[in-house]
Amino acid sequence: MGKTIGDIGEFGLIEFIRDRLGEQGLIVDVGDDAAVVATNPGDFVVATVDDIVQDVHFTLDYPPRSVGWRAIASSSSDIAAMGGKARFFLISLVAPEETTFSWFRRFLSGATDFARRFNLALVGGNISNGDSIRVSTTTLGTIPPGHIKRRCGAKVGDIIYLTGAIGGSQAGRIIFSETKNPRLRLAKRHLFPVPRLVEGKILGAVFAVSAMIDISDGFLQDLGHILTNSDVGAYIDIDDIPLFPGVDRFCRERGLEPIEFALSSGEEYELIFTAEEKYASGIEEEIGEEKVIPIGEIVAKKGIFAKRGGKLIKFPQAGWRHF
Amino acid sequence: MGKTIGDIGEFGLIEFIRDRLGEQGLIVDVGDDAAVVATNPGDFVVATVDDIVQDVHFTLDYPPRSVGWRAIASSSSDIAAMGGKARFFLISLVAPEETTFSWFRRFLSGATDFARRFNLALVGGNISNGDSIRVSTTTLGTIPPGHIKRRCGAKVGDIIYLTGAIGGSQAGRIIFSETKNPRLRLAKRHLFPVPRLVEGKILGAVFAVSAMIDISDGFLQDLGHILTNSDVGAYIDIDDIPLFPGVDRFCRERGLEPIEFALSSGEEYELIFTAEEKYASGIEEEIGEEKVIPIGEIVAKKGIFAKRGGKLIKFPQAGWRHF
Numbered sequence: 001m002g003k004t005i006g007d008i009g010e011f012g013l014i015e016f017i018r019d020r021l022g023e024q025g026l027i028v029d030v031g032d033d034a035a036v037v038a039t040n041p042g043d044f045v046v047a048t049v050d051d052i053v054q055d056v057h058f059t060l061d062y063p064p065r066s067v068g069w070r071a072i073a074s075s076s077s078d079i080a081a082m083g084g085k086a087r088f089f090l091i092s093l094v095a096p097e098e099t100t101f102s103w104f105r106r107f108l109s110g111a112t113d114f115a116r117r118f119n120l121a122l123v124g125g126n127i128s129n130g131d132s133i134r135v136s137t138t139t140l141g142t143i144p145p146g147h148i149k150r151r152c153g154a155k156v157g158d159i160i161y162l163t164g165a166i167g168g169s170q171a172g173r174i175i176f177s178e179t180k181n182p183r184l185r186l187a188k189r190h191l192f193p194v195p196r197l198v199e200g201k202i203l204g205a206v207f208a209v210s211a212m213i214d215i216s217d218g219f220l221q222d223l224g225h226i227l228t229n230s231d232v233g234a235y236i237d238i239d240d241i242p243l244f245p246g247v248d249r250f251c252r253e254r255g256l257e258p259i260e261f262a263l264s265s266g267e268e269y270e271l272i273f274t275a276e277e278k279y280a281s282g283i284e285e286e287i288g289e290e291k292v293i294p295i296g297e298i299v300a301k302k303g304i305f306a307k308r309g310g311k312l313i314k315f316p317q318a319g320w321r322h323f
Numbered sequence: 324m325g326k327t328i329g330d331i332g333e334f335g336l337i338e339f340i341r342d343r344l345g346e347q348g349l350i351v352d353v354g355d356d357a358a359v360v361a362t363n364p365g366d367f368v369v370a371t372v373d374d375i376v377q378d379v380h381f382t383l384d385y386p387p388r389s390v391g392w393r394a395i396a397s398s399s400s401d402i403a404a405m406g407g408k409a410r411f412f413l414i415s416l417v418a419p420e421e422t423t424f425s426w427f428r429r430f431l432s433g434a435t436d437f438a439r440r441f442n443l444a445l446v447g448g449n450i451s452n453g454d455s456i457r458v459s460t461t462t463l464g465t466i467p468p469g470h471i472k473r474r475c476g477a478k479v480g481d482i483i484y485l486t487g488a489i490g491g492s493q494a495g496r497i498i499f500s501e502t503k504n505p506r507l508r509l510a511k512r513h514l515f516p517v518p519r520l521v522e523g524k525i526l527g528a529v530f531a532v533s534a535m536i537d538i539s540d541g542f543l544q545d546l547g548h549i550l551t552n553s554d555v556g557a558y559i560d561i562d563d564i565p566l567f568p569g570v571d572r573f574c575r576e577r578g579l580e581p582i583e584f585a586l587s588s589g590e591e592y593e594l595i596f597t598a599e600e601k602y603a604s605g606i607e608e609e610i611g612e613e614k615v616i617p618i619g620e621i622v623a624k625k626g627i628f629a630k631r632g633g634k635l636i637k638f639p640q641a642g643w644r645h646f
Binding site for chain 2: 042079128136
């Protein structure tokens, strides 16, 4: 058995974290009462918090790096979904004192690897004793006032776009729980998701984007938030829903319907956004053609509809619920 | 049995919270992916996170209002200790779905009562299922660059000041655990602490204040952070340490030494700050004479010293440790 975090102690852990801090815009770091960061004058501050809880969002079988990575992926995705630039994060870790230092070290690597890749700075945190592991991550971003993309704003006739293929995260979760093999392509999609931080920020600057959200609870549920807040409905082209590679086969092997599976898969972190069709080519130039996938249209009739076998069906707004 | 938070569901709870949001400076509220807030151009952003964990910082015997109050009191105190103005907070709650809605409602009242009293706005949050209750609170503040008060900066010859009497929080914790009576004066001091948010912000603007920290882990330990970071030591006038009313009697009844007890009492949220003696009257004019209590002096020799019975003693830097 290696050292535990109880052996290292709170101040030892803080020293360890301090050596791994980001620096951009950081004025006062974790050694003090609070972090102080600089933002651009005129920009608003975007703030969000998300939790990853042991035995709810992960188990101790998970690579610790994945827990750290997902903690920050999830909350920084929310900043992108507003059209903002994720810049700083604070991590609050509750863990039993028997937690190994090795687990802690790899957990922190996961968070800082993500931060390095996307240019975020870890600026603060807290460590408390508790009976199981819970990670709460607050991400702060900045946004010029005119760039804010809300859930309301979608208008009848707008096209609904997706930034990428879905279904992989949920399939990966199941495959990882069966195989415990973190190297499988689908498992990786679940363990180390790549939210659309760059694309979200660019789409924030595109005036034509009328509403935006990230897929955290599942496509149907998250699109549902746009529809409810915009007081509209949606018609979905089933055949246009892009499936993550391997999801089709994964579903057929298990007797699941691939599209239905993908439409309720959570933690995908692709963005759903709406815009008038005439702006599509302009948006494609900004973020790349392959990331502007039209999958439906905003309609006046409330609900989410699609045609299947020549018949109009209505989807339930199903997805991940936290209770 | 009343309704549980599982009965109300995540979206019901979010609606409930939404009705209780602060509004100052809030551009986009909890219904969206992230909160968007406005800050003053030129100000830095101060950010900190703190946790309150069931069976570590509170038990289910505690008034739920106290849990909400303390969650925000603790992290906003850190903003004041930097010299900043606490403005916004996000609450992340992990709780079992059997938690009663009545507990949740009163918990949230505690947080919003605190926020109303000190002009903070609740701007976001998250709710997750988990096997016990944990509250993680992020507080955001603003600070003009020149107002930042760090732990480093104390100079030999500076006087050490306290903003108020100590010992009450720890005595209150013990008395409440014995009596379960939240109305006793000392119990109140523990259950509903009043951090020095106004004073911290004012002291931030006072150039003469060379270092500042709030007492969260205990006077000796928190003063120790100033000393370590400033590379100095301290001589303490034992007789000048102000005891919270009732602490002296509480200790004598239990055979405890009152000053020693008070010096290691955590969660007091009084501020410790240092400044040259000649500025004392100016500082008194800013925050009131009764809140500028000289209790010692910064010395070159490392450690914390005091005279007792004519003999120089050295204190251990004891206090609350999270592991």
